[in-house]
Amino acid sequence: MGKYLAVRLADSIPTVWLVLTLVFIAMRILPGDPAIAALGDMALPEQLAEFREKMGLNVSLWQQYLNFLGGVLVFDFGKSYMNGAAVVDLIARNLPYTIELTLVATLMGFTAGVPLGVLAATKRDRLPDTGVRVFSLIGYAIPDFYLGALLLIVFALNLGWFPINGAGEGFVDRMYHIFLPALTLAFVKAAFIGRLTRTSLLEVLGKDYIRTARAKGAREPRVIYRHGLRNALLPLSTGMGLSLLATLSGSVAIELVFNRPGIGRLLISAITERDYGVIQGGVVVFALLVVAINLLMDLLYIVIDPRIRVQ
Amino acid sequence: MMSMLTDTRLPSTTIDTAQSVAPAPGLSDLLKNLFLRPSTMFALAIVVVFVIVAILAPWLAPYDPLSQSVLKINKPPSWENWLGTDQFGRDVLSRMIHGSRNSLLFGLISPVLAAMFGTILGVTAGYFGGVLDRVISRVVDLLLAFPELLLAIMIAAVLGGAFWNIVAVITVAFVPGFARVARASTLAVKQEPFVEAAIAVGVRTPVIIFRHIIPNISAPIVVLMTLWVASAIRLEASLSFLGIGTRPPNPSWGNIIRSGLDNLFGSPWPIIAAGFAITCVVLSFNLMGDAVRDVLDPDNAK
Numbered sequence: 188m189g190k191y192l193a194v195r196l197a198d199s200i201p202t203v204w205l206v207l208t209l210v211f212i213a214m215r216i217l218p219g220d221p222a223i224a225a226l227g228d229m230a231l232p233e234q235l236a237e238f239r240e241k242m243g244l245n246v247s248l249w250q251q252y253l254n255f256l257g258g259v260l261v262f263d264f265g266k267s268y269m270n271g272a273a274v275v276d277l278i279a280r281n282l283p284y285t286i287e288l289t290l291v292a293t294l295m296g297f298t299a300g301v302p303l304g305v306l307a308a309t310k311r312d313r314l315p316d317t318g319v320r321v322f323s324l325i326g327y328a329i330p331d332f333y334l335g336a337l338l339l340i341v342f343a344l345n346l347g348w349f350p351i352n353g354a355g356e357g358f359v360d361r362m363y364h365i366f367l368p369a370l371t372l373a374f375v376k377a378a379f380i381g382r383l384t385r386t387s388l389l390e391v392l393g394k395d396y397i398r399t400a401r402a403k404g405a406r407e408p409r410v411i412y413r414h415g416l417r418n419a420l421l422p423l424s425t426g427m428g429l430s431l432l433a434t435l436s437g438s439v440a441i442e443l444v445f446n447r448p449g450i451g452r453l454l455i456s457a458i459t460e461r462d463y464g465v466i467q468g469g470v471v472v473f474a475l476l477v478v479a480i481n482l483l484m485d486l487l488y489i490v491i492d493p494r495i496r497v498q
Numbered sequence: 499m500m501s502m503l504t505d506t507r508l509p510s511t512t513i514d515t516a517q518s519v520a521p522a523p524g525l526s527d528l529l530k531n532l533f534l535r536p537s538t539m540f541a542l543a544i545v546v547v548f549v550i551v552a553i554l555a556p557w558l559a560p561y562d563p564l565s566q567s568v569l570k571i572n573k574p575p576s577w578e579n580w581l582g583t584d585q586f587g588r589d590v591l592s593r594m595i596h597g598s599r600n601s602l603l604f605g606l607i608s609p610v611l612a613a614m615f616g617t618i619l620g621v622t623a624g625y626f627g628g629v630l631d632r633v634i635s636r637v638v639d640l641l642l643a644f645p646e647l648l649l650a651i652m653i654a655a656v657l658g659g660a661f662w663n664i665v666a667v668i669t670v671a672f673v674p675g676f677a678r679v680a681r682a683s684t685l686a687v688k689q690e691p692f693v694e695a696a697i698a699v700g701v702r703t704p705v706i707i708f709r710h711i712i713p714n715i716s717a718p719i720v721v722l723m724t725l726w727v728a729s730a731i732r733l734e735a736s737l738s739f740l741g742i743g744t745r746p747p748n749p750s751w752g753n754i755i756r757s758g759l760d761n762l763f764g765s766p767w768p769i770i771a772a773g774f775a776i777t778c779v780v781l782s783f784n785l786m787g788d789a790v791r792d793v794l795d796p797d798n799a800k
Contacts, residue, residue, distance in 0.1 A: 205640055213656045328781035330732055332739050333773030336759060340766045351762075429645075436648035440739060444759060455740055458655050470652045474644075481643050 191489060199482050204256075206474040211255050214467050215248065225268040225463070242266060242464065264468030269460055274468030277453055282472070284354050285449040287361070288441070289434045291369040296376025296430065301416075301423075303377060304384020308392065309411060319381050326378020332440040335371040339444060342367060352446030368445045372437050376430050383426040387419040394418075421492050428484030432477060541785035548779050551595055552602040561589035563596040563749050572764035581771045584754075585761040590768045593749035594775060600738070600750040601779065605731035608668035609723045615669065616676020617719055621711055623677070624684030625703075634677065641674040650733055654742040664743050668733050672726055679722055683715035690714075717794045724790040728783035735776050751776050 222235045222244060230238075239245040242265070243254055258265060264274040307319035343351040355364035391397065392415050400414045439451030450469060457465035551558060561579075567587035575582045581590035623634040641649065650671045657663045687693060688711070696706050737743030738752025746753050751772040758768035 201636075202640055202643075205637070210652075213653070324781060324784065325777070328728070328784055329777045330735055330739075330773065330780075332736065333755060333769070333776060336755060336769045336773065340762065340769065344762060344766075432645045432648070436645045436651065439648075439651060440736060443740065454651070454655060455742075458740075458742055466655050470655060473648060473652060477644050477648065 192486065195482060195485055199478055203475065203478055206478065207256060207259060207471065208252075210467065210470050210474065211252055214463065215251075225461075241271065242268065259471060264471055265464045267457075267462055268464040269462045274465055277465060278450060278468060278472050281448050281450045281453045284447060285435070285438050285442070285451060288365060288368055288372070288438050288447070288449065289431065291362075291365050292372035292376060292434050292438075293427075293431055295369055295373035296380055296434075297427075299373065300377035300380025301384050303381035305388060305411065305416065307381065307385040308388040311389065316385075319385065323378040323382045326375050329375070330440075331371055331375050331437045332444050334374060335368065335441050335444040338367050338371055354447050364447070368438075368441045368447060371441055371444075372434050375437065376434060379430055379433070380423070380426060383423060384419065387422045388415055391415050391419045421488070424484065424487055424491055427487075428480060431480050431484075435473075435476060435480070535789065537785055538789040541782035541789075544778055544782040545786060548598060548782070549602060552598040555595050555599050559589075559592035559595040561592040563588065563593040564747055572761070574765065575767060582765055582767040584757065584768050585764050590754070590771055593754055593768075594751070594771055597749040597751045597754060597772070598775070600744050600748075601731045601734060601776070604664060604668060604734035605727050605783070607665055608730045608733075609672060609726040611665065611669045612672035612726070613676050613719055613723045616673045617680045617712070617715075619673065620677040620680025620682075621684050621707060621715070624681040625688060625707060625711060631681075635681065638674045638677045638681075641670075642678065646671040646729065647733060647736055650737060651740065651742065654737055654740075664734065664737060667737070668730050671733065672730070675726075676719060676722060679718050680715060683718055684711055687711055687714045721787075721791045721794050724783075725787035728780045728787060731776070731783065732780050 222238045222242075223230065226234055226238055236245070243251060246254070255265075257263075262275055264278065266273055267277065303319050303322070307316040310316050339351060343349045349367050350364055353364055355361040388411075392411075397410060397414055400410045405414070438449060439455065441447070442449040442452040443455060450472060453465065454469035454473070457463075457469060565588065567583075570579070570583045570587040572585055573579055573583040573587075579589050579591065581594065584590055584593070619634055619638070623631040623638075644652075650667045653667045653670055654663070657667065693706060693710050696710055701709075734743055734750065735752035735755075738750040739756045741753070741756060744750035744753055746757060754768050754772040758766070758772070761768075
């Protein structure tokens, strides 16, 4: 276990390096001078020089690259081009909201999706199965930001049951604010998880040991949950990694719809303001989150299925 | 391509037998299956209507999608404006009709371009192997770790949203998927006796690749392409919604929803209409993609 963990961790180092290098290259092939982009055409040469000095743009490209990599190592993601605020502070302030939304949505999505999948698999080709199929078709097609906007219009604006923006203070208020955004993301996720659970469970239920379990007289719920679902969990954990990533990317638009703070909104407003300092930092953080989630999922596999450790 | 036509070292009969080893499903099979299911027919009908609307947009739209009117702000649907008007008094239906052009363009161009580049990368990696394969595979694996939307947001954040930038963004987001499939299929086809025979009798590499490899890996590529038309339309809508796709005032279904969100208290109709259109079209392309997959790739059909 320890060895496998070490190998996986070591393996993610070149990945992170490659990601950072790609981000750096992408930010540097931008047309135009970042100093002029930040200060405008009318800026005086002295102002431009001062800006370059402050943002570390006055040294050679290699030096900038090394500074960038070194900065990320110590969690220094540069400064905002607009107001000079440290990007790491902006991220630290916004990241908890995004993580909170992603986790609550994932929890809700699984709570709804797994039972739906079990229902569809056990009532195969009957009405519940068709219902789940239609639900997942819609879930695959409807854009999350549209669903979010609809929920916002109906439940927040017209019925007034939920707040229309913000994130709230204190646990209860925060959960109250997070409900609609999380529900939006959970709907899409439940469609995905439901379909995955159905496929995976149906495959497991065709196995010999299920026939054995039934033959020895185990009651149907025990067959489904104890023998079936437990073994159907492994492909489901792959799906969990995918759906965590999908929710993370979906949260960008959802934060915008519900006017919630978060790292997605930070990135989008940085794009609108052409604040390349924050864009670079935001992109790096998203990239690191993706690598971290993938790593975590790999570790989860070993916990769920010990056979993988041997390979 | 000329070289493969003028290459006479290999008797043409050999090539014919070689190709008959793995016959690609014909168009008639595809059509037969498409016509078998009512849901697919329904989807096809919606797609056809959508394509016609996009092509005929300037003639179908009752008003100029950009013309504003202070007198007609935030009107609900009426006989005059079927879907009402937005906060600038622009006709929502006309904006939707013109917006369909963006969805169709990006939906079709990006998967085709991505399939081209992805196939080039995948076949190169799979056929030549070695260092080239390791470098390409590493980058592809890395990009595959990112959800397409997140990758697109990250690239669009850096590039900005001109037309070809958006095409490039969506294309780059899809290339890794094609490259992986093309590489895996190439590895499989390369082991086939007809390819080994071609190599053994000294057929030149470009001829092998274009004559033997690419025709035999095209089925999964085509499946992926049809499945990703829907994703491309969704992706363009998402990017336009986020303000990094099609730029206002030019209409796109995504940015109609965005500007509707800024005008929530004025009128919900632009949001409702544009979102409904995206959902229907994406759903239809998904259903058609599934049908095409079932025909071309029966092993993978669920």
